[in-house]
Amino acid sequence: MSYSNMESMLKPSFFNTTDNDTVKTMMSTVVSATLPKTSNTRLTKPVNFTMKHIKETDPHGTLSCVYWKNTEWVVDGCYLVQTNSTHTVCSCVHLSTFALIMQTKPSAETSDSLLELLNTVLVSVGLVFLSLTLLTFAVCRRHLRMNNTPRINLCISLLLAHLIFLLTQKFIHYIQPLQMLCAVLAGVLHFFFLSAFVWMLIEAVLLFISVKNLTKIRSKQKEVLGWKCLIIIGYVIPLVVVGVSVGLFPGGYGSEKCWHKMERGFNYSFLAPVCVILSVNVIIFVAILFMMRSALAALNSSHSQINQTKILVFKMLVQSAILGCPWILGLFINGSPVLEMVFLFLNSQQGTFIFLVYCVLNQEVRQQYRKWASSCCVCKK
Numbered sequence: 001m002s003y004s005n006m007e008s009m010l011k012p013s014f015f016n017t018t019d020n021d022t023v024k025t026m027m028s029t030v031v032s033a034t035l036p037k038t039s040n041t042r043l044t045k046p047v048n049f050t051m052k053h054i055k056e057t058d059p060h061g062t063l064s065c066v067y068w069k070n071t072e073w074v075v076d077g078c079y080l081v082q083t084n085s086t087h088t089v090c091s092c093v094h095l096s097t098f099a100l101i102m103q104t105k106p107s108a109e110t111s112d113s114l115l116e117l118l119n120t121v122l123v124s125v126g127l128v129f130l131s132l133t134l135l136t137f138a139v140c141r142r143h144l145r146m147n148n149t150p151r152i153n154l155c156i157s158l159l160l161a162h163l164i165f166l167l168t169q170k171f172i173h174y175i176q177p178l179q180m181l182c183a184v185l186a187g188v189l190h191f192f193f194l195s196a197f198v199w200m201l202i203e204a205v206l207l208f209i210s211v212k213n214l215t216k217i218r219s220k221q222k223e224v225l226g227w228k229c230l231i232i233i234g235y236v237i238p239l240v241v242v243g244v245s246v247g248l249f250p251g252g253y254g255s256e257k258c259w260h261k262m263e264r265g266f267n268y269s270f271l272a273p274v275c276v277i278l279s280v281n282v283i284i285f286v287a288i289l290f291m292m293r294s295a296l297a298a299l300n301s302s303h304s305q306i307n308q309t310k311i312l313v314f315k316m317l318v319q320s321a322i323l324g325c326p327w328i329l330g331l332f333i334n335g336s337p338v339l340e341m342v343f344l345f346l347n348s349q350q351g352t353f354i355f356l357v358y359c360v361l362n363q364e365v366r367q368q369y370r371k372w373a374s375s376c377c378v379c380k381k
Helices: 109-139 148-169 179-212 228-248 268-298 300-330 338-347 350-361 365-381
Strands: 023-026 030-032 042-052 062-069 071-073 078-083 087-094 097-104
Touching: 023 179, 042 097, 062 078, 062 087, 071 228, 087 097, 109 148, 109 338, 109 350, 109 365, 148 228, 179 228, 179 268, 179 300, 228 268, 268 300, 300 338, 300 350, 338 350, 350 365
Parallel strands: none
Antiparallel strands: 023 097, 030 097, 042 087, 062 071, 062 097, 078 087
């Protein structure tokens, strides 16, 4: 027999342990097991029963199978057999009222405050540089010898994703009780982060077509795909992925941090497409390098074009690393504070790295910056 809301009466704090500094959390509903027509609760053989988790487990927490005895939760005669992210199997030598309780060490509030402050500062810096990158692309669009539609939309996707992430984490205590809002925000974050990778893939495909056709780097959009068609492809693909994820795993969005839940590997609805896109990008870059090698031998008069293509390929490789490495690193964090800090820095500074690669290291953009600086100096005089 299962009792709903019984944990509000038989609180996990009634579980007395030698370490009273731990935080105790009820991880299952309270259930009772009895045998008809007998008052004997002792069993000749242990009985196993499976408890479904009602909250996400902490990798550093300790799970305990407990039963209610008089006025407290105790573990006498009960032990944990096995556990995973969603269920735990307990075994007891008697029948009673059972529950699953997790003990965790209280988090250091000072450390959390510093991490939250660092997160706010780093993400804000990344947003500033993403805004500067978009402003540069908008002002210098006539002077750049390349199709900037994918790159502009990549920056827009990252800007919106990081902005929504920053606001969500800033007001997480107000958003968490609103499960529907939390789930919607998680889905929107999934969409924008994934769309950034799709735009990166589109940029690699356009470069591949340009090199294959031996056209100039400044290939017009209509020669390959119109900007309207690119917009549709760039945003429909992530929208389909999010829609399929919702259809296959209802309730998969909306963890405690308003992101993917870990149940049934739902986080791979984001990581799997990312890994596929990164793999395809590597294949495309290798193919481009082979085509450029043959083009160098055949076209002695096009050295400048080939050199520009080499630079563009290098920048896109760096861009792939900037976008992909933080999320791949996220797979190995597993509670490590050092890896968590590295992930936070790399992920929040994607906009800064993109600004450095495509603006600061771009000769055409630097020339425009010098013109603007000269104009400002003249105006002041």
